[in-house]
Amino acid sequence: METTQVYGVKPLLEALKADQNIEKIYVQKNTQGEGIKEIISLSQTKNIQVSYVPIEKLNKLSKNENHQGVFARLSPIGYISIEELLEAILKEKENPFFLILDELTDVRNVGAIIRTAESTGVDGIIMLKHGGASINEQTVKTSTGAIFNIPICKIDHIKDALFYMDSYNIQTLAASEKTDKLIYEIDLKQPTALIMGSEGKGVSKSALKMAKVKAKLPMLGETSSLNVSVACGVILYEMVRQRLI
Known part of the structure; x- marks a missing residue:
C-alpha cells in the first residue's frame, strides 16, 4: 500500500464519488465554483473534515502544482491480488x-x-x-x-x-x-x-x-x-x- 494525496477539482470529486477513505480536505478560502461547492457538499454528507486555508498553504501541500483550490489526504490505496x-x-x-x-x-x-x-x-x-x-x-x-x-x-x-x-x-x-x-x-x-x-x-x-x-x-x-x-x-x-x- 502507498499513501497518496489528491488535488484538483475533478480528481477529488472522483475520489469522493468512489467512496475513497479521505482523511481530510483543504479548500482555499473564498474560492468559488460549482466543483468546489460539490466537493464541500459531498464532504459534509460523508462527514469528512474540511479546513479552509490560504492559497499559500495549498501551494505548499501540493508543491506548487495546479491544485485548483482543493487538496485532500487519502488513506493508503488498496490493491487487489x-x-x-x-x-x-x-x-x-x-x-x-x-x-x-x-x-x-x-x-x-x-x-x-x-x-x-x-x-x-x-x-x-x-x-x-x-x-x-x-x-x-x-x-x-x-x-x-x-x-x-x-x-x-x-x-x-x-x-x-x-x-x-x-x-x-x-x-x-x-x-x-x-x-x-x-x-x-x-x-x-x-x-x-x-x-x-x-x-x-x-x-x-x-x-x-x-x-x-x-x-x-x-x-x-x-x-x-x-x-x-x-x-x-x-x-x-x-x-x-x-x-x-
Whole structure:
C-alpha cells in the first residue's frame, strides 16, 4: 500500500464519488465554483473534515502544482491480488481485457495510461511492486481520478502475471517493435492481457519471451517510436474498435 494525496477539482470529486477513505480536505478560502461547492457538499454528507486555508498553504501541500483550490489526504490505496482480480472478472465477462505495465517509471505516463485504460473498459491493471513507478499524487492527478474506478494489482515479477494469464487461457500480447506483425492483425476480441514496456527499454526480455503474441504500431514518419502512454492509448482504442464491430 502507498499513501497518496489528491488535488484538483475533478480528481477529488472522483475520489469522493468512489467512496475513497479521505482523511481530510483543504479548500482555499473564498474560492468559488460549482466543483468546489460539490466537493464541500459531498464532504459534509460523508462527514469528512474540511479546513479552509490560504492559497499559500495549498501551494505548499501540493508543491506548487495546479491544485485548483482543493487538496485532500487519502488513506493508503488498496490493491487487489491477481487471483482475486481474475476470479472476479472472469465470473462476469467472457472476453476480459487486462493491462500489464512492465517497469514503467514515469508516474505521469502511468497516470495517463490508467485514465485511458478506465475510459476504454480495461478490467484491471497489473503493476510491479518494485522496480516501477509508484502510485502517488501525480499519478492520481494525471489519471483525473480514474485510478479510483479500476482494479489495480501489484506483483513481484511480470512473469507471475503471465503465468496466471496462461493458466486462464488469456492471450498475452506484448507491444514491441521487435516483430513484423501490426496490432491490426491481432484478434483483440478474445480475452487478452496487453503488456506495455518501460519508457526506455520497452517490454523486458523475459516478458517478450513468455508473451504468446507480439505486435507493433506502424511508424510512417522519421520518428522511430511513440510515448508509451500514447502507444498504449492507440492499442486500447484498436481493442475498442474491434469489439464494437
